[in-house]
Amino acid sequence: MTDDILFRxxxxxxxxxxxxxxxxxxxxxxxxxxxxxGHGDVERVDSVYLDSGGTFLVGVVDPAxxxxxxxxxxxxxxxxxxxxxxxxxxxxxxxxGYDDERTVEAAAELxxxxxxxxxxxxxxxxxxxxxxxxxxxxxxxSYVLATTAQRQGRxxxxxxxxxxxxxxxxxxxxxxxxxxxKRLVPTD
Numbered sequence: 072m073t074d075d076i077l078f079r080x081x082x083x084x085x086x087x088x089x090x091x092x093x094x095x096x097x098x099x100x101x102x103x104x105x106x107x108x109g110h111g112d113v114e115r116v117d118s119v120y121l122d123s124g125g126t127f128l129v130g131v132v133d134p135a136x137x138x139x140x141x142x143x144x145x146x147x148x149x150x151x152x153x154x155x156x157x158x159x160x161x162x163x164x165x166x167x168g169y170d171d172e173r174t175v176e177a178a179a180e181l182x183x184x185x186x187x188x189x190x191x192x193x194x195x196x197x198x199x200x201x202x203x204x205x206x207x208x209x210x211x212x213s214y215v216l217a218t219t220a221q222r223q224g225r226x227x228x229x230x231x232x233x234x235x236x237x238x239x240x241x242x243x244x245x246x247x248x249x250x251x252x253k254r255l256v257p258t259d
Contacts, residue, residue: 075136076157076195078202081116081127088156089113089129091148096185100223106244113183120161125179126206130158130186130195140189149187158195160184162203165216175252178214179207184226196229204233208255215255221247 093113097104104110112119120127131154141149149155165178181203186195207215217235219226227249235251
């Protein structure tokens with residue numbers, strides 16, 4: 072079911088579509104995007120993610136394969152040179168992350184994991200997470216950290232199902248947060 076999406080490195084031409092997907096997915100999940108720590112990083116993917124030693128991936132689908140799925144929004148808002156941006160996510164080295172994050176040596180922090188709401192539950196988030204973990208492993212990270220709001224049930228299920236251990240919880244504004252961690256096993 073996930074072979075109709077292509078995950079690739081973010082390109083500057085993706086900027087508008089990435090910002091649109093970020094806002095849409097967060098609003099549907101009941102989260103005000105402006106309440107998120109580091110909000111605005113999706114407008115500066117190059118400097119925040121790529122220049123810091125992290126990565127940022129976009130998942131692109133053929134517009135014909137997504138016909139009707141983006142009807143709740145303007146499909147043109149998600150268009151990029153090779154299709155519609157339907158998923159996205161990145162990681163930062165922990166030391167380049169946000170002040171509110173935990174400090175874990177040799178860790179990458181996942182951020183902005185999003186799948187277009189009508190495409191959720193099809194495995195795209197799992198494939199994206201696996202791709203980010205593999206890139207983090209190849210970059211020399213030993214751990215991956217993830218934080219999500221308690222109200223984001225799909226994210227909680229995604230991380231738990233992928234072997235992430237809940238290591239803490241906290242409150243940020245009106246959001247009950249859950250903090251996850253996973254040790255990456257080196258591959259030879």
